Amino acid sequence: MHQAIGEKHWIIPDGFIPPASAPGAYESHESICVLNCASEEARLTITIFFEDRDPLENIAYVVPGRRTKHIRTSSLSANGASIPVGVPYAIEVLSDVPVIVQYSRLDATQAENALMSVVAYPIK
Amino acid sequence: MHQAIGEKHWIIPDGFIPPASAPGAYESHESICVLNCASEEARLTITIFFEDRDPLENIAYVVPGRRTKHIRTSSLSANGASIPVGVPYAIEVLSDVPVIVQYSRLDATQAENALMSVVAYPIK
Amino acid sequence: MHQAIGEKHWIIPDGFIPPASAPGAYESHESICVLNCASEEARLTITIFFEDRDPLENIAYVVPGRRTKHIRTSSLSANGASIPVGVPYAIEVLSDVPVIVQYSRLDATQAENALMSVVAYPIK
Amino acid sequence: MHQAIGEKHWIIPDGFIPPASAPGAYESHESICVLNCASEEARLTITIFFEDRDPLENIAYVVPGRRTKHIRTSSLSANGASIPVGVPYAIEVLSDVPVIVQYSRLDATQAENALMSVVAYPIK
Numbered sequence: 001m002h003q004a005i006g007e008k009h010w011i012i013p014d015g016f017i018p019p020a021s022a023p024g025a026y027e028s029h030e031s032i033c034v035l036n037c038a039s040e041e042a043r044l045t046i047t048i049f050f051e052d053r054d055p056l057e058n059i060a061y062v063v064p065g066r067r068t069k070h071i072r073t074s075s076l077s078a079n080g081a082s083i084p085v086g087v088p089y090a091i092e093v094l095s096d097v098p099v100i101v102q103y104s105r106l107d108a109t110q111a112e113n114a115l116m117s118v119v120a121y122p123i124k
Numbered sequence: 125m126h127q128a129i130g131e132k133h134w135i136i137p138d139g140f141i142p143p144a145s146a147p148g149a150y151e152s153h154e155s156i157c158v159l160n161c162a163s164e165e166a167r168l169t170i171t172i173f174f175e176d177r178d179p180l181e182n183i184a185y186v187v188p189g190r191r192t193k194h195i196r197t198s199s200l201s202a203n204g205a206s207i208p209v210g211v212p213y214a215i216e217v218l219s220d221v222p223v224i225v226q227y228s229r230l231d232a233t234q235a236e237n238a239l240m241s242v243v244a245y246p247i248k
Numbered sequence: 249m250h251q252a253i254g255e256k257h258w259i260i261p262d263g264f265i266p267p268a269s270a271p272g273a274y275e276s277h278e279s280i281c282v283l284n285c286a287s288e289e290a291r292l293t294i295t296i297f298f299e300d301r302d303p304l305e306n307i308a309y310v311v312p313g314r315r316t317k318h319i320r321t322s323s324l325s326a327n328g329a330s331i332p333v334g335v336p337y338a339i340e341v342l343s344d345v346p347v348i349v350q351y352s353r354l355d356a357t358q359a360e361n362a363l364m365s366v367v368a369y370p371i372k
Numbered sequence: 373m374h375q376a377i378g379e380k381h382w383i384i385p386d387g388f389i390p391p392a393s394a395p396g397a398y399e400s401h402e403s404i405c406v407l408n409c410a411s412e413e414a415r416l417t418i419t420i421f422f423e424d425r426d427p428l429e430n431i432a433y434v435v436p437g438r439r440t441k442h443i444r445t446s447s448l449s450a451n452g453a454s455i456p457v458g459v460p461y462a463i464e465v466l467s468d469v470p471v472i473v474q475y476s477r478l479d480a481t482q483a484e485n486a487l488m489s490v491v492a493y494p495i496k
Contacts, residue, residue, distance in 0.1 A: 005371050006259065011130065013192060013226040014157035014241060033262035035297055035338040049159055049192045068261060068297045068338035090159040090192035090224075100338075100369050102261040106362070107239060114230070114239040114486075115355055115362040117262060119369050121224050121243050123129050135378065137440060137474040138405035138489060173407055173440045214407040214440035214472075231487060238362075238478070238487040245472050245491050247377050253495050254383065281386035283421055283462040316385060316421045316462035348462075348493050350385040354486070363479060363486040365386060367493050 002066060004038035006100040010120035012091040015048070017074055018107045019086035028109060031070040032091065032120075033102040036063040042099050046076060047092040048083055056081055063099065093120065126190060128162035130224040134244035136215040139172070141198055142231045143210035152233060155194040156215065156244075157226040160187040166223050170200060171216040172207055180205055187223065217244065250314060252286035254348040258368035260339040263296070265322055266355045267334035276357060279318040280339065280368075281350040284311040290347050294324060295340040296331055304329055311347065341368065374438060376410035378472040382492035384463040387420070389446055390479045391458035400481060403442040404463065404492075405474040408435040414467045418448060420455055421462040428453055435471065465492065 018028035036042040046059040059078045063069045073083055073091070083089060093101050104117040142152035160166040170183040183202045187193045197207055197215070207213060217225050228241040266276035284290040294307040307326045311317045321331055321339070331337060341349050352365040390400035408414040418431040431450045435441045445455055445463070455461060465473050476489040 005257075006369070009129075011159060011161075011224040013159040013224050013243075014155065014194065014228050016194075031262065031336075033336070033338065035259060035261040035340075037259075037297075037340065049161075049190065051191060051193055055190055066297065066303055067299060068336065069299055070262065070264075070336035088155075088157070088192065088194035090157065092159075092161065100259040100261050102366065102369075104262050104364065105239070105241075107237060109237065113355060113357065113362045114237045115353070115364040116228065116239040116241040117353075117364040117366050118226065118241050118243050119261075119366050121130070121226075121246075122369075133377075135407060135409075135472040137407040137472050137491075138403065138442065138476050140442075173409075173438065175439060175441055179438055212403075212405070212440065212442035214405065216407075216409065229487070229489075231485060233485070238485045240476065240487040240489040242474065242489050242491050245378070245474075245494075253381075254493070279386065279460075281460070281462065283383060283385040283464075285383075285421075285464065314421065314427055315423060316460065317423055318386065318388075318460035348383040348385050350490065350493075352386050352488065361479060361481065361486045363477070363488040365477075365488040365490050367385075367490050370493075 002037060002039045004098040006098040007122040007124060008095050008098055009123035010093045010101040011123060012103040012120045015089040015091050017083060017085040018109050020109055028107050030073045030105045032073060033070045033104060034063050035068045035100045036065060038097050039065045040097060041065050043096045045094045049090040051088055126161060126163045128222040130222040131246040131248060132219050132222055133247035134217040134225040135247060136227040136244045139213040139215050141207060141209040142233050144233050152231050154197045154229045156197060157194045157228060158187050159192045159224045160189060162221050163189045164221060165189050167220045169218045173214040175212055250285060250287045252346040254346040255370040255372060256343050256346055257371035258341040258349040259371060260351040260368045263337040263339050265331060265333040266357050268357050276355050278321045278353045280321060281318045281352060282311050283316045283348045284313060286345050287313045288345060289313050291344045293342045297338040299336055374409060374411045376470040378470040379494040379496060380467050380470055381495035382465040382473040383495060384475040384492045387445065387461040387463050389455060389457040390481050392481055400479050402445045402477045404445060405442045405476060406435050407440045407472045408437060410469050411437045412469060413437050414469045414471050417466045419464040423460055
């Protein structure tokens with residue numbers, strides 16, 4: 001049995017799905033990258049906060065034991081609602097077992113790409 | 125009622141507003157991205173430090189409860205003074221309730237964009 | 249004698265080796281950058297986690313005392329297996345003495361480059 | 373009197389001065405960005421670690437009180453020695469009073485720029 005490591009609560013204040021992609025090898029996207037070192041699965045509950053409307057709550061996602069998942073934010077939805085492109089938002093990730101979370105964005109709005117990445121902020 | 129999470133004091137040592145933008149989809153800009161998970165509003169007090177002159181102090185900003193704000197640094201001002209473009213500076217964010225702060229810069233000086241981002245440093 | 253500083257256990261959730269490079273000055277690559285401030289050498293044990301298969305375990309690497317090593321992830325292997333290009337993965341670094349770990353990626357898939365970097369997440 | 377905040381010891385494992393710049397608005401460079409919130413000056417002592425030779429030690433730098441300094445690593449020297457371009461290195465910053473340290477790199481090797489930034493790792 002492998003033990004869980006990390007934290008159960010993580011925050012990413014700067015989310016943004018670029019609205020357009022130039023033709024080329026890549027499509028603009030963002031990923032929430034989660035590592036679950038434990039043998040048991042991790043059940044995530046994700047909340048999306050906006051500037052001018054109520055949060056999108058209770059998005060569920062499962063990361064199997066001893067696996068990583070790089071989750072495209074554009075694939076997330078709850079009750080038929082998903083994250084609109086081109087608007088600023090923020091992300092809260094809760095997990096039932098400790099995990100480690102990183103956020104990366106690839107912006108392919110222009111022909112050449114731009115990359116950014118942060119380790120999410122852990123709430124202890 | 126949702127509880128506040130994060131910290132009340134955050135630092136970003138590397139601020140810089142690129143002086144020019146190439147024609148295209150984006151304009152160069154920087155954002156201080158703040159998430160307020162609490163039900164109550166967060167009142168921010170921002171200080172801007174420079175290399176060769178006294179700080180620009182007491183810039184006020186409000187983030188409503190359960191909202192994020194991605195604040196353009198070029199929009200900040202205090203007593204008629206704002207942050208000049210093309211000079212190095214640093215940012216201190218104080219909040220009356222705990223929040224989480226990230227800083228991102230998009231540099232569109234060239235035709236193609238460059239991105240960088242950091243979670244601000246929390247003072248505990 | 250110089251004392252070891254940092255931590256013995258570090259996590260990087262977002263690993264990805266870009267599958268292609270455009271002609272130019274750079275080749276796409278990722279580096280795990282390790283600083284060993286101690287006089288004695290640091291023996292690393294690296295584990296690579298995937299989305300859909302068992303981890304690649306027990307990759308060994310030595311960082312001499314008072315030296316840094318910027319380790320190309322494409323150079324790592326264990327029992328003849330290495331990290332495939334173009335698939336999401338995550339990295340765990342264990343060290344027998346405290347070190348400090350940063351991860352950087354240069355993506356040269358397009359003619360112009362994109363860069364990202366994070367300090368790894370320390371497990372204390 | 374303003375109080376010092378932050379830490380006295382910071383580490384950046386991934387340093388690299390790009391050897392060439394394409395013609396354009398920017399020159400490739402790296403900066404160690406330091407914020408000194410205290411009224412008194414901060415005296416820094418910087419050490420540069422390499423992959424295959426002894427460290428470059430005892431580089432001195434002063435950050436005045438209530439000021440930030442964005443220090444170009446190419447400008448640093450000790451006993452006539454400076455950091456060579458195009459080789460991997462790592463940075464240790466010691467300060468006599470608490471400060472906050474961030475590291476950013478602009479790579480202008482290609483016509484278009486790439487940016488990366490991390491808050492340095494604090495040793496507590």
